Amino acid sequence: MTDPTDPTTPATPGGDAARTGPAARTAGGAKGPDELRRQIEQTRHELGDTVEELAGKTDVKGRAKARAADLRDRAGAMTVQLRSSAAQAGHTVQERASRAGHAVEHVPEPVRDLVRAGRRHPAPVLLAGAAAGAVVAAGVLRRRHNGHR
Template sequence: MTNDSTGADAAKAVGAKGPEELRRQIEETRSQLGDTVEELAAKADVKARARARAADLKDKAGAMTVQVKSTAALAGHTVQDKASQAGHAVQDTVPGPVRTAATNVVRAGLRHPRPVLIAGAGAVVAAGLLRRRHNGHH
């Protein structure tokens, strides 16, 4: 007799008490062998394993997408809140006529963005020239 499982099963079979017990042992061994064959077939089915892995990765990617969108939305709200706070702080410190003029410019810019951009660029250039003259550079 050997010490492997086949030898142990053979010892059981030899020790069976009657034909009915021997049949039961044979049926049990067949069932175990069928389970083992199914497990080996599942491991050998590379396509099925690849499909299962792809489905798992797809689920993980979907969950990450939801998380990234949620984080982006939260960041957007945070930026919006900070901009609103900054706007209120500026509103409290800027004189009324300047505030009114700035509001009118913003509204005009929303209606006609190109002329406002051109005027803004001109104002930046003019401010730069004035600053250079003020500092003694001609």
């Protein structure tokens, strides 16, 4: 029969020799009391870090608040970016409208009068445009029929 307190007794599965991790280092790796204290302190530190990580993972309310703050920051940044883009687009539109207004100033007065009349009475303008389109379409069809392309 084997005596478990006898140091010459071979290790059994489940005994101290089967341990892994910090406990195995502490039990088998200490070369004196100072080394053992250092290993204990290191193990406590590692255990404290692990407990902090687990506590952080289980703090659902804190994680939700952090996520909400992150989303608020992102939304604020996106709002600033969109406002900047809208302001830039507004300036571009104003600039192009100004250029178009200057270009209209160079159009002869009779043409401007015709455009104003067309805006006041669009039906005759549409009929004239449709008639012109029909004349062009008839000319194209006639040319194709006669062999011209």
